[in-house]
Amino acid sequence: MVHQKNASGSHRGNVDQTSDKERLIQQELPSSLFPRVAEIGLISAAAFGCGSSDSHSSSIQGSGIGEIPAEGYIRLAFNESPFGPPQAVYAYLEEMLNRPYAIESPDTKFLPGINRYPDFLNVELTELFARRHNVPSRHVIPTCGISEICYMCSQAFLGPQKRLLMPEVTFPLLSHYAGRKGCEVRKVSLNDQHGVDLDALLDEVDRETGMVYIANPNNPTGSLLPYADLEVFARQVFRKSRDTVIFIDEAYMEYVLEDPLPEAVPLVRSFPVLVGRTFSKAFGLAGLRVGYVVGNDYLVLILNGFLGGFLGGDMGWRMLEGNVNRMATAAAQGSLTVEGLSHIDFVKRQNAVLRSYLAEELNRLGYPSLPSHGNFLLVFVGSDGENLRRYLCARKILVQAGGSFHPDYRDWVRVSVGNQAETEAFLDALSGYEPSRSHPSCFPVYYQGI
Numbered sequence: 001m002v003h004q005k006n007a008s009g010s011h012r013g014n015v016d017q018t019s020d021k022e023r024l025i026q027q028e029l030p031s032s033l034f035p036r037v038a039e040i041g042l043i044s045a046a047a048f049g050c051g052s053s054d055s056h057s058s059s060i061q062g063s064g065i066g067e068i069p070a071e072g073y074i075r076l077a078f079n080e081s082p083f084g085p086p087q088a089v090y091a092y093l094e095e096m097l098n099r100p101y102a103i104e105s106p107d108t109k110f111l112p113g114i115n116r117y118p119d120f121l122n123v124e125l126t127e128l129f130a131r132r133h134n135v136p137s138r139h140v141i142p143t144c145g146i147s148e149i150c151y152m153c154s155q156a157f158l159g160p161q162k163r164l165l166m167p168e169v170t171f172p173l174l175s176h177y178a179g180r181k182g183c184e185v186r187k188v189s190l191n192d193q194h195g196v197d198l199d200a201l202l203d204e205v206d207r208e209t210g211m212v213y214i215a216n217p218n219n220p221t222g223s224l225l226p227y228a229d230l231e232v233f234a235r236q237v238f239r240k241s242r243d244t245v246i247f248i249d250e251a252y253m254e255y256v257l258e259d260p261l262p263e264a265v266p267l268v269r270s271f272p273v274l275v276g277r278t279f280s281k282a283f284g285l286a287g288l289r290v291g292y293v294v295g296n297d298y299l300v301l302i303l304n305g306f307l308g309g310f311l312g313g314d315m316g317w318r319m320l321e322g323n324v325n326r327m328a329t330a331a332a333q334g335s336l337t338v339e340g341l342s343h344i345d346f347v348k349r350q351n352a353v354l355r356s357y358l359a360e361e362l363n364r365l366g367y368p369s370l371p372s373h374g375n376f377l378l379v380f381v382g383s384d385g386e387n388l389r390r391y392l393c394a395r396k397i398l399v400q401a402g403g404s405f406h407p408d409y410r411d412w413v414r415v416s417v418g419n420q421a422e423t424e425a426f427l428d429a430l431s432g433y434e435p436s437r438s439h440p441s442c443f444p445v446y447y448q449g450i
Helices: 020-025 035-045 088-097 123-133 145-157 173-180 198-204 227-240 265-269 297-304 326-335 338-364 385-394 420-431
Strands: 140-143 163-167 185-188 209-215 245-249 273-278 291-294 376-380 412-416
Touching: 088 326, 088 338, 123 140, 123 291, 123 326, 140 145, 140 297, 145 173, 145 209, 145 245, 145 273, 145 291, 145 297, 163 173, 163 198, 173 185, 173 209, 185 198, 198 209, 198 227, 227 245, 227 265, 265 273, 326 338, 338 376, 338 420, 385 412, 385 420
Parallel strands: 163 185, 163 209, 209 245, 245 273
Antiparallel strands: 140 291, 273 291, 376 412
16 A cells, blocks of 8 residues: 655644633633743643634634744654643642641641642542542542553553453553563454454453453554443453453543543443543643542452552551642642533544644645544554654654554554644644655654653
8 A cells, every 4th residue: 555645735724713711711820830831721722722612613724823832842742632731720739839838737627738648548539530430439549640550450460370462553551561570461453444353352362361451542543442342342251251350541532522432431330340541631631640540349459459659557557658649639630620621622622623634634645544533643654654753853843653553553653633833843844754765863852652
């Protein structure tokens, strides 16, 4: 399959969506405490004209909106949100920072500040996340993002006698942890549509399968599994091996447009299923690292034994110093307010608009992409994707080479959906790319993985 790059350029305009959301975002932020964060928040939220969550415009028109960082790189490699966190987050962060350091507070409702370890039971977050999904609080564990869930699962359910089963092309962190523990990792090819093949996974399940990992939507292909298919799969796995745990990673679920969402939380009541969620993507809190996992009583009890942090002391005393820091807790609380969830609806709609625009322009340049339900596109470039990554890196634009996920995707790159100015810069740079020219190795000083 060969795709020719179009010689002609193409007109690219801007997203034009303005409403009450713009006035909301432009309200005063606590800039005295967060001068740079407040600035970034305004830039990010204005990236598409601050359209409201009930605005349905899908056209890209008008003048340039959105900014590119004056220094540094355009980060389209890590699937971060260009819109920043909900504005409500800043008030919660400010309140946390303003708590007194002295424990001898005259306030009878004194709450500890950032000089104190977080609550080792994470009571507030646990109850907050449980209410979000209408499950008992004993079914929830707050975590340091989905990364900690992957580590905990590798320790709790995998080992030399318990293998990991997963798609061949997906988020590889759990596979990394499993391999370090000496666990066999068995991988199954994707289907013809680059989606997770549940039938192929089921064929590999046996009593030595400790865990099945599924990302939904899948990273990096962007495919989505319906809830009904996941339910049938969970039931069939349970029949073959009652002890096999299914971990469903829903890091990108907030970007999915389907209604109702194919959320897997209802499965935890009947099957050994764990569901992971994060605030690092649509909620714009990647720098604070907060997420959670939902499961039944038994699985949650097991996982609780592998939380990070240890202060020592007898059992029953405060052995854990808390794996979610106080600022992350405050940010998560602000994110799940009415205003915060309205912002997430705004992010979902704006992401869909720009994702569609990016796909159209890439196709016009001769680079088709897979349909995606996330905030990224997997793009076929018809030549070495690593060479394109190097070319863009030299121009301070970061994307992910498809070969880093699997050799079969050597001729692909994964591109995150940025704000409009970032998207325009990426497309302009791409239009000048010559695949026949080899580009030297290039990594930013803060280079991260996938």
